[in-house]
Amino acid sequence: MAGFSFQVEARDGRARAGRLTTPHGEVETPVFMPVGTAGAVKAVLHRDLREIGARILLANTYHMMLRPGDALVAGLGGLHGFTGWDGPFLTDSGGYQVFSLAALRKLDEEGVRFRSHLDGSAHLLSPERSMEIQQNLGADIAMAFDECPPGDAPREAVAEATLRTTRWARRSKDAHRRADQWLFGIVQGGVHLDLRETSARELVAIGFPGYAVGGLSVGEPKPGRDRVLEHLDPLLPADRPRYLMGVGTPEDLVDSVARGIDMFDCVLPTRNARNGQLFTRSGRLSIRNAKYRDDPRPPDPDCPCPTCRTASRAYLRHLHQAGEMTAATLMTVHNLFYYVDMMRAMRQSIRLCRFEEWRGATLRRLAAAEE
Amino acid sequence: MAGFSFQVEARDGRARAGRLTTPHGEVETPVFMPVGTAGAVKAVLHRDLREIGARILLANTYHMMLRPGDALVAGLGGLHGFTGWDGPFLTDSGGYQVFSLAALRKLDEEGVRFRSHLDGSAHLLSPERSMEIQQNLGADIAMAFDECPPGDAPREAVAEATLRTTRWARRSKDAHRRADQWLFGIVQGGVHLDLRETSARELVAIGFPGYAVGGLSVGEPKPGRDRVLEHLDPLLPADRPRYLMGVGTPEDLVDSVARGIDMFDCVLPTRNARNGQLFTRSGRLSIRNAKYRDDPRPPDPDCPCPTCRTASRAYLRHLHQAGEMTAATLMTVHNLFYYVDMMRAMRQSIRLCRFEEWRGATLRRLAAAEE
Numbered sequence: 001m002a003g004f005s006f007q008v009e010a011r012d013g014r015a016r017a018g019r020l021t022t023p024h025g026e027v028e029t030p031v032f033m034p035v036g037t038a039g040a041v042k043a044v045l046h047r048d049l050r051e052i053g054a055r056i057l058l059a060n061t062y063h064m065m066l067r068p069g070d071a072l073v074a075g076l077g078g079l080h081g082f083t084g085w086d087g088p089f090l091t092d093s094g095g096y097q098v099f100s101l102a103a104l105r106k107l108d109e110e111g112v113r114f115r116s117h118l119d120g121s122a123h124l125l126s127p128e129r130s131m132e133i134q135q136n137l138g139a140d141i142a143m144a145f146d147e148c149p150p151g152d153a154p155r156e157a158v159a160e161a162t163l164r165t166t167r168w169a170r171r172s173k174d175a176h177r178r179a180d181q182w183l184f185g186i187v188q189g190g191v192h193l194d195l196r197e198t199s200a201r202e203l204v205a206i207g208f209p210g211y212a213v214g215g216l217s218v219g220e221p222k223p224g225r226d227r228v229l230e231h232l233d234p235l236l237p238a239d240r241p242r243y244l245m246g247v248g249t250p251e252d253l254v255d256s257v258a259r260g261i262d263m264f265d266c267v268l269p270t271r272n273a274r275n276g277q278l279f280t281r282s283g284r285l286s287i288r289n290a291k292y293r294d295d296p297r298p299p300d301p302d303c304p305c306p307t308c309r310t311a312s313r314a315y316l317r318h319l320h321q322a323g324e325m326t327a328a329t330l331m332t333v334h335n336l337f338y339y340v341d342m343m344r345a346m347r348q349s350i351r352l353c354r355f356e357e358w359r360g361a362t363l364r365r366l367a368a369a370e371e
Numbered sequence: 372m373a374g375f376s377f378q379v380e381a382r383d384g385r386a387r388a389g390r391l392t393t394p395h396g397e398v399e400t401p402v403f404m405p406v407g408t409a410g411a412v413k414a415v416l417h418r419d420l421r422e423i424g425a426r427i428l429l430a431n432t433y434h435m436m437l438r439p440g441d442a443l444v445a446g447l448g449g450l451h452g453f454t455g456w457d458g459p460f461l462t463d464s465g466g467y468q469v470f471s472l473a474a475l476r477k478l479d480e481e482g483v484r485f486r487s488h489l490d491g492s493a494h495l496l497s498p499e500r501s502m503e504i505q506q507n508l509g510a511d512i513a514m515a516f517d518e519c520p521p522g523d524a525p526r527e528a529v530a531e532a533t534l535r536t537t538r539w540a541r542r543s544k545d546a547h548r549r550a551d552q553w554l555f556g557i558v559q560g561g562v563h564l565d566l567r568e569t570s571a572r573e574l575v576a577i578g579f580p581g582y583a584v585g586g587l588s589v590g591e592p593k594p595g596r597d598r599v600l601e602h603l604d605p606l607l608p609a610d611r612p613r614y615l616m617g618v619g620t621p622e623d624l625v626d627s628v629a630r631g632i633d634m635f636d637c638v639l640p641t642r643n644a645r646n647g648q649l650f651t652r653s654g655r656l657s658i659r660n661a662k663y664r665d666d667p668r669p670p671d672p673d674c675p676c677p678t679c680r681t682a683s684r685a686y687l688r689h690l691h692q693a694g695e696m697t698a699a700t701l702m703t704v705h706n707l708f709y710y711v712d713m714m715r716a717m718r719q720s721i722r723l724c725r726f727e728e729w730r731g732a733t734l735r736r737l738a739a740a741e742e
Contacts, residue, residue, distance in 0.1 A: 318410065318439045
């Protein structure tokens, strides 16, 4: 498709360093995509996102369809025109949020009827409606509409959701028209390797330019997730981008890149920042802790981010305790820089064929700090 | 005093264009000082303040003494070291806030005993304590401790407060030791010209490097304020900076520069931004208004600020309605730019001896828009 490409430029074990080209620019992978739920990453201006090296943002179909509405966004030039972010966007399918946020859900083969968590208004999300919304939003990458069962769902329910996700993926592809937008399929199947395998094979048979792995940020145990990724690695086309949805901690990202994942999104760095938790090279730091009240050091003395260059722990703690919005801004900038910078480091180590060495050292340092 | 100076560089009528030099840099006047209550301008990073041309910030003695505490700030290098703002700071005396925010106030000649609005703890603010706090905070400019009666106080109460403010000004000067900090006196007297005259004469006799006019942002009618400023103009030393505390609207600033004021602070541009009200060259704009929901224009099409260069009314309205913090950031940046830029325009027109022409055109445009 014009304007799009993906190349794997280097491999080290299962880990891959690649380059994703979109109509709104190139993205080096592995990549972390900050979550811009309502068309804006919470507490951080676009300019600061660019400065710290964020290259592609995620926006939520569910939130945007309800407010301000996808037709309105389309009339203002789509997400790019509306928000002013001129780099690539990815929109999710709406499936995950409709199952976690919406009230009075009613699911059938057509789709999901639900009431808005904002004003109770009635809506339908279906493969066709999700494609309509995502084409209105005009992100560079759209996602097939999927059913995402909870992590503790019984196998029967997961199996049914997985088969439905495949049928919905076919309908999504049929309903998708925009030539300037890539549509990715989503593999479901919980922690059941046979269901995952069926899902992957059927989606690959339908054919998508990229594949996401859904349903692995819903409370399942980490060994189960790792096994799923290892099982999927040979099943997914080696030359297509792979996106692990909604995951996760720094350790999760490292361990998933080790299993061949190229793209990630997660609210953890942004949400935790607003709650006063900072990710640092030597573990997590809760700025509320009284011991930081007169600590003149930056959050992470080894970090070159704009926050660590200018703000002390004492100042950040004060701003957080005083309820100042700039506390959220400064700490979100740091956490996103940490995530983006970690992806850069992984990419570099893969290109140098030293990923396992980097991974071991990084995980050891994080584990030591957690003690 | 070393590192400090003030020169009036141009006059046009009573209006003055000057240059204030402090140990942390020069400030061209007339100047608007954004309010950084807790050592941070709400919702805006220091870098953005610098970019839009803000040169000197105000911090509130009352807030900083209670949280994080002035001794802690002193230990971290004063306001400059603590906050990382490397330009000039001014601290108020604490008087205004203790009369408007604190609980269980008890006023006598020594000072004001009160309970913190945060945790109920008992405190004393007196001239000596205010000087101790302000010297701990280490702003470039400190203010004498004053009593600020409400705008509807009877003449007797205003007279008493004015005389006490003079006595407290003398004690403030006696208690002030820092050679790298200027201490300004505060003229009180409400809208009573004779009380204002007495206050000004006595403060000038004590002798300060600069003079503030207090008690004119407390609900008094505007003609009363204008008369006070006109009356004070010949009474205050022509070569000293004059600071009108807590005022005000764009029209207020224009009309007060016309009466010889050099320095201003006010929460209006920052507070209104957080409530969705934008100041524009053609009047005020409430971003909540439904007519802006699909308006692709920037808030002020004639404005070169970072917000107007990148964000539409529709996007700002969406962010505001969705409760996104970046709505406050983007709109505060615009409103502060508007204020700072208006001061630049006034300065320029004074230097060109075209202030009255500029003032008339500006006020006419604002008045037309309010209709």
